[in-house]
Amino acid sequence: MNERAVAFILNGQSREVHVPAHHTLLDVLRDDLGALEVKEGCGEGVCGTCTVLLDDEPVSACLLLIPRVAGRRITTVRGLGEGETLHPLQEAFAINGAAQCGFCIPGMLLTAYAFLRDHPTPSREEIRRAIAGNLCRCTGYVKIIDAIARVADGRAGRG
Amino acid sequence: MARQVLHPPKERLRVVGQRVTRHDAVDKVQARTLYAADWEMPAMLHGAVLRSPYPSARIRRIDPSPARALPGVAAVLLASDVPNNTLWTDVPGQTSEVGALRARIHVLADGVVRYQGEPVALVAAETRELAQQAAELIVVEYEPCAGVFDPVAALQAGAPKVHDEGNLLASWKIRCGDSEAALARAAVVVEGTYRCQFIDHAYLEPESGVAWIDSDGVLVIRVSTQVIEHFRAVAEVLGLAHNKVRVIGPYVGGGFGGKEDVTVEVFLGLLAWRTRRPVKMTWTRQESLLARPKRHPFVLRYRTGATREGELVAQAVDLLADSGAYAYLSALVLMYAAVTAAGPYRVPHVSVQARVAYTNNPPTSAMRGFGAMQMVLGYESQMDQLARRLGIDPVELRVRNALVKGDRLPIGQELDTHVAVAEAARRAWDALGPRPSPSTPEHRVGRGLACNMQPYGRIVWLHDWASAWVGFEMDGSLVVRTGTPDVGGGQASSLCQIAAEVLGLDVGRVSIHIADSALTPLAGTTTATRQLYMSGNAVLQASTVLRRQILEVAARMLETPAAALEMREGAAVAPHGQRVALAAVMKECARSGVSRSALAVYHAPAGDPIDLEHGGGRVFPDYAFGAHAVDVEVDTETGHVRVLRHIACHDVGRAINPQSVEGQIQGGAVMGLGYGLMEEVVLDHGVNLSTLFATYLIPSSLDVPDVEPLIVESGEGKGPFGARGIGEPPIAPPAAAVANAIEDAVGVRITELPITPERVARALGLFRDP
Numbered sequence: 001m002n003e004r005a006v007a008f009i010l011n012g013q014s015r016e017v018h019v020p021a022h023h024t025l026l027d028v029l030r031d032d033l034g035a036l037e038v039k040e041g042c043g044e045g046v047c048g049t050c051t052v053l054l055d056d057e058p059v060s061a062c063l064l065l066i067p068r069v070a071g072r073r074i075t076t077v078r079g080l081g082e083g084e085t086l087h088p089l090q091e092a093f094a095i096n097g098a099a100q101c102g103f104c105i106p107g108m109l110l111t112a113y114a115f116l117r118d119h120p121t122p123s124r125e126e127i128r129r130a131i132a133g134n135l136c137r138c139t140g141y142v143k144i145i146d147a148i149a150r151v152a153d154g155r156a157g158r159g
Numbered sequence: 160m161a162r163q164v165l166h167p168p169k170e171r172l173r174v175v176g177q178r179v180t181r182h183d184a185v186d187k188v189q190a191r192t193l194y195a196a197d198w199e200m201p202a203m204l205h206g207a208v209l210r211s212p213y214p215s216a217r218i219r220r221i222d223p224s225p226a227r228a229l230p231g232v233a234a235v236l237l238a239s240d241v242p243n244n245t246l247w248t249d250v251p252g253q254t255s256e257v258g259a260l261r262a263r264i265h266v267l268a269d270g271v272v273r274y275q276g277e278p279v280a281l282v283a284a285e286t287r288e289l290a291q292q293a294a295e296l297i298v299v300e301y302e303p304c305a306g307v308f309d310p311v312a313a314l315q316a317g318a319p320k321v322h323d324e325g326n327l328l329a330s331w332k333i334r335c336g337d338s339e340a341a342l343a344r345a346a347v348v349v350e351g352t353y354r355c356q357f358i359d360h361a362y363l364e365p366e367s368g369v370a371w372i373d374s375d376g377v378l379v380i381r382v383s384t385q386v387i388e389h390f391r392a393v394a395e396v397l398g399l400a401h402n403k404v405r406v407i408g409p410y411v412g413g414g415f416g417g418k419e420d421v422t423v424e425v426f427l428g429l430l431a432w433r434t435r436r437p438v439k440m441t442w443t444r445q446e447s448l449l450a451r452p453k454r455h456p457f458v459l460r461y462r463t464g465a466t467r468e469g470e471l472v473a474q475a476v477d478l479l480a481d482s483g484a485y486a487y488l489s490a491l492v493l494m495y496a497a498v499t500a501a502g503p504y505r506v507p508h509v510s511v512q513a514r515v516a517y518t519n520n521p522p523t524s525a526m527r528g529f530g531a532m533q534m535v536l537g538y539e540s541q542m543d544q545l546a547r548r549l550g551i552d553p554v555e556l557r558v559r560n561a562l563v564k565g566d567r568l569p570i571g572q573e574l575d576t577h578v579a580v581a582e583a584a585r586r587a588w589d590a591l592g593p594r595p596s597p598s599t600p601e602h603r604v605g606r607g608l609a610c611n612m613q614p615y616g617r618i619v620w621l622h623d624w625a626s627a628w629v630g631f632e633m634d635g636s637l638v639v640r641t642g643t644p645d646v647g648g649g650q651a652s653s654l655c656q657i658a659a660e661v662l663g664l665d666v667g668r669v670s671i672h673i674a675d676s677a678l679t680p681l682a683g684t685t686t687a688t689r690q691l692y693m694s695g696n697a698v699l700q701a702s703t704v705l706r707r708q709i710l711e712v713a714a715r716m717l718e719t720p721a722a723a724l725e726m727r728e729g730a731a732v733a734p735h736g737q738r739v740a741l742a743a744v745m746k747e748c749a750r751s752g753v754s755r756s757a758l759a760v761y762h763a764p765a766g767d768p769i770d771l772e773h774g775g776g777r778v779f780p781d782y783a784f785g786a787h788a789v790d791v792e793v794d795t796e797t798g799h800v801r802v803l804r805h806i807a808c809h810d811v812g813r814a815i816n817p818q819s820v821e822g823q824i825q826g827g828a829v830m831g832l833g834y835g836l837m838e839e840v841v842l843d844h845g846v847n848l849s850t851l852f853a854t855y856l857i858p859s860s861l862d863v864p865d866v867e868p869l870i871v872e873s874g875e876g877k878g879p880f881g882a883r884g885i886g887e888p889p890i891a892p893p894a895a896a897v898a899n900a901i902e903d904a905v906g907v908r909i910t911e912l913p914i915t916p917e918r919v920a921r922a923l924g925l926f927r928d929p
Contacts, residue, residue, distance in 0.1 A: 036197040037190030039412070041363045042444040046852035049363050077190045086188065094184035097818040100826065101647025102187030103194065103363040103412030132861045135852075137363055137413050138647050140825030141860040143818075 008069045011079035026050050026061035037077050048134030051107030058111045077106040088151050096147040100138035108134045112148045174660040178818040181652035192410050195367035195383035200437035206430050207290035209280040211272035214519040214845025215306030222298040231285040232293045233434045238269035242398040264485045273484035276450030283430040283438050306519035308845050310481040313516040321517035328482050328515045329490035331497040331771045335569040336508030341473035345464025349544040352460050353536050354911040357453040357840035361857045364412020365447045370427035371437035381407040382424045385414045386684040387676045393428040408674030414646035416525035419686045448850040452524035455480045459537035469551045471560045473508040476500040480515040487524035489515045495530035502538030503580045503612040504560040509569035519845045531613050532891035539609040539895035557584045571774040577873035579810035583786035587808040601796050605904025609895035610786040614779035615688035615884035619766040626680035627697035629705050630756025635741030637669045642682035643694040644674040649819035650690045654698045661702035663726030688884030699879040701759035713744045781877045785809035787892035791900040798920030808869035812876025812883035824868040827889030833858040835894030
């Protein structure tokens, strides 16, 4: 069924898969590479749950057909932090109670990570806008925004 | 967000009341938690469901042979292949033989389909794609039938019958005094009809699970669920002994009542049993939105009478709800609605007539707030209308009529714990501070309040119970085992705190195993805002018994009376400071034959069914009370409503983990704003037009303000340390508070949810109807 070989970098490691061209990055990450840290919420690019970084920019893995990923870099939440050490954002989410059921959190963290990289000292409203594509049904967003603001403050030397 | 403790607890607690980082938080931020869809088994098959495209039809013929002939298909099952095709929606493990409370659902449609999305056939195949492809190859010939899609129409003579026994599923009445006579005498009477809509739980994690047969021949199902006790329902469908089915509940990616009913587990059980291979099934979002039970829409008719001074004298309420095509928990939902319909106010004369009808719409069942929350739009809109009519401040009117401890509800139940209505109303309102100014001349700002009451715990006739096991390891670390599913509210983590408090441990020394029907003592469902209350009491009881056992031994070792000992920092400590580490106590327990563990069963207050015609007693163990106050801005040119501030005040009895309490309040309030302002499952003659997240909208971070929680700790809840549940209460007030604020801003009353810009614009006269 029109299989192709697609090579890309996943969290710093070279990977190659042979899969039908109509498979999405989300299918491949979960089914072929066991990257179960990427969750599926809606499968239609609306909820942001399956957000990963494609060459450092957040994308919905469910909308990306696998051939598009050839030769590019994919980062999942496992690519944040170093080994067992949490990234400051992960730590802030945990301490702040921003992870309740936790299902949207991997995608939310990656969106927040890319946003803070480009906007190191955002306002609360800018954070609110940045995560608008990542739905959360548990927290009411306050603790998530608080956690992101906390890390931003730290970087700006105000925390 | 600042937390305000209004009644600080008197005694000093070390762990309870602390903002403890949940033990599962680190796994969740690293995405190491394995949800249901992340689980795999060797040589696993994939399951798919074929669903009805029609809301009402007869099945003339089904031919599964093209699907069975497809290479890679392991099983295709029809209704005739299901040993017992009826699924009883019992309240698991409780005494539940209360007439209409018991309802049945077909596992697979048998001859007739009654809603769009009803399961008709099951497939198991080597891959997900194959399973889907095979399902589409099954030939089904339908003969579409007339349907009924509105509960009012369903109850009219000559309406198409959804079930042979007729379309009225359940009817409850509550009578207290003589509401008609009192309304006739009342100085003022306000009337209102309110309508609320179908909404979806829209948890981020779709329904999913994996089933397999273990080496002992036990059917094991690992499934995202709020109810591991559904192992019994699966066993009965399969004709197996209850002890041959085991349900394991992993951490759930959101439930909100949508994972209270059976989802994939019965299909997985059937497919795994038939194929003797592991099977996985995960529903797509579209499937979840199409076929899962929704929140009940209601038509609420209210008549409220009061004196000139604003004293309520009567409330007459007529409720009609849409059950959709099957009963599920509709009769129970209706009872919550009926019992709370008059609101958290003292009303001497009350009549409530509540009915729920079958239609060919998707079934409705449990969702956060469970009937009691829909009523808030009714009674709180009435309170504001009354305040307006009488020229009394809306807060003052509520405070004058608020229930207090010792009052009786219309059903006759006496409120025997703190009732925080007046307090919550005042505090929420005052916290808003000065009124904001409109952002442009075309905008108007308004302020609204809504109070609520929500039962927590099960109806007392169900004789609710939960059990927990607590035991020390030899090194003095502690293990808790309980059947409690954790749906994201931090249920498991709060239980660790309770055990740590009683046994003098750092919470990091407590491990908890939850939600395995074979290995953890059963604790009932994570629903009805009951787990902190029920499992919390079970863990408290088990920990207290264990503490006594351990201290007896420690007392001998320290040569001090047990009563004089304290447990702290992992040791038993005598008054003079001499201590013995728990590891040494465990060794001594083992040597002297004293158990290092305890199992406790907490039985909730129980009672007999009451007569819902005449009232006369207790229906629920206790109620939670709260109030939300909002500032909104209405765009008078578009009808768009923006919530500027949102204060949510609730009496939680005692905040076991204030961080979790705040999260529950903020998340619940935002879900309530979604209900009030944007969410709706749109149905056209039973055909669901909202089966995408692109068409079923839930609030994003841009749609809602930072909800500010105000926590009241009265210490009078029926849970451990005086706690009350807080899972459901915060979802209820926002819609009514917003509706009240809109009238304050622009002078129009919106009576139908969701309050879309179109509805507001229409009310403002911005549309000219032809």
